[in-house]
Amino acid sequence: MLLAYYIHDLSPFLIQIGGFGLRWYGLAYLAGFIVGILLYKHLAKRGYSDLRPDQVTDFITMSALFGVLLGGRLGYMLFYDGDRFFHDPLIFFRVWEGGMASHGGILGLTFYTIWYARRHRLSFRNLADNLVVVGPVGVFFGRCANFINGELYGRVTDVFWAVQFPKEILVYPPDHLERLLSKTVAVDPSLGSPEAVIAGVTASQPLRELLAVEIAPRYPSQLVEAGLEGLFLFALLWMLRTRVRLANGVLTGVFFIAYAVVRFLGECFREPDAPLTGMLTRGRFLSLFMILIGIFFLLWARWKPSYPHRFTKVSSS
Numbered sequence: 001m002l003l004a005y006y007i008h009d010l011s012p013f014l015i016q017i018g019g020f021g022l023r024w025y026g027l028a029y030l031a032g033f034i035v036g037i038l039l040y041k042h043l044a045k046r047g048y049s050d051l052r053p054d055q056v057t058d059f060i061t062m063s064a065l066f067g068v069l070l071g072g073r074l075g076y077m078l079f080y081d082g083d084r085f086f087h088d089p090l091i092f093f094r095v096w097e098g099g100m101a102s103h104g105g106i107l108g109l110t111f112y113t114i115w116y117a118r119r120h121r122l123s124f125r126n127l128a129d130n131l132v133v134v135g136p137v138g139v140f141f142g143r144c145a146n147f148i149n150g151e152l153y154g155r156v157t158d159v160f161w162a163v164q165f166p167k168e169i170l171v172y173p174p175d176h177l178e179r180l181l182s183k184t185v186a187v188d189p190s191l192g193s194p195e196a197v198i199a200g201v202t203a204s205q206p207l208r209e210l211l212a213v214e215i216a217p218r219y220p221s222q223l224v225e226a227g228l229e230g231l232f233l234f235a236l237l238w239m240l241r242t243r244v245r246l247a248n249g250v251l252t253g254v255f256f257i258a259y260a261v262v263r264f265l266g267e268c269f270r271e272p273d274a275p276l277t278g279m280l281t282r283g284r285f286l287s288l289f290m291i292l293i294g295i296f297f298l299l300w301a302r303w304k305p306s307y308p309h310r311f312t313k314v315s316s317s
Contacts, residue, residue: 005217007164008150009202028145032138033064039134047310048241049130050122059116063131067109068138075104079282080274102139102229103286106259109135125249125301126308132255133237140230147222150198154219154269162217166198169215180214221270228262245311249301256294260287 013021037060044053051059076099077085084091113131117124146152153165169180177194184191187206191197200207236258237251267281274282 004212005162005164007201007208007211007215008166009208010148010150011202012149024148025145028141029064029068029138032141033060035137035141036060036064036134039137040130043130043133043241048308050126050309051130059127062116063109063112064138067112068105069108071108071111072100072102072105075101075107079104079286100142102142102263103283103290106135106290123248123306125252125297125306128297129241129246129248129251129308132252133234133241135255136230136234136237140226140234143222143226143230147220147226152222152273153271154221154224155271156216157219158217159219161220163220164211164215164217166201166211166215168218169194169197183210183214218271219269221266224269225263225266228266229259232262233258245307247301247305247307249297253294253297253301256290256297258294260290260294263287263290 012023012025014024014027015022037057040049040051040056040060041053043049044051044056049056077091079101081091081099109131110128113127114124116122117127150165150167153163153168169177172180172194181192181194181197184197184207187210188200188204191200191204191207197207197211201211233255237255240246240251240254264284264287267283270281270283272281276282277285280288
């Protein structure tokens with residue numbers, strides 16, 4: 001008897017009218033934005049940040065816009081979809097088609113924080129330390145949205161918690177796809193395209209039964225990454241921020257190194273979505289540079305130590 005796996009049938013829309021509606025992906029960004037503001041204000045009120053609590057909302061808002069959104073989108077275009085981007089640059093603005101890169105978002109945040117710190121004459125390392133503490137919360141919501149969208153799915157497996165993702169048919173070879181569509185049309189004549197099949201999974205039990213034997217069970221790698229890149233990193237960095245006296249820059253260094261490590265682990269479950277770089281997936285290759293950046297921040301903190309207001313006040317008293 002074959003093990004019955006969950007066939008992914010979640011809608012990317014919370015509310016949909018025609019082809020438009022309120023998407024879970026947008027709500028994930030909004031949730032990360034709101035929670036990030038609340039957590040950063042909490043840290044600012046307790047003296048961990050050079051920012052005043054009333055400055056936090058503006059800083060996080062612009063960080064989300066210029067750092068996460070623009071950086072993440074541009075990073076995806078350059079790192080994962082360069083051919084299409086260079087042939088059709090306007091694809092950058094078609095965000096509803098999906099495509100955000102966490103490495104690009106991190107770099108975007110870094111550059112924006114450097115600019116903000118210089119303009120307001122604040123410690124870049126202090127701003128970055130508190131930003132990396134709250135940032136994984138946004139990553140968590142984003143990865144959950146990836147799962148709801150059925151994108152960035154995992155490698156083929158037979159574990160009992162595997163999921164079958166209908167969107168995998170979008171990358172089927174033409175002959176394989178043609179054979180599958182001939183079967184779906186026999187179930188329902190309207191199911192003659194990959195998009196129709198994916199959209200029809202929720203309502204059609206016969207289609208679900210067909211796909212159950214046609215598509216491969218895979219790791220729900222989005223949820224694995226939500227746990228590693230989101231919850232685990234947040235718990236680690238929050239504990240270090242609130243329980244240990246650390247020089248400015250140490251938490252940023254820990255974040256870059258720890259993110260690279262958990263991304264290496266997460267790639268064990270995730271189906272590569274770009275050609276390999278040597279023997280490494282694109283995510284692992286980019287993470288190597290994050291380790292170097294993390295080491296740089298740790299050395300910088302040791303070479304020129306400075307501390308948040310909370311600790312300098314304690315020292316002076």
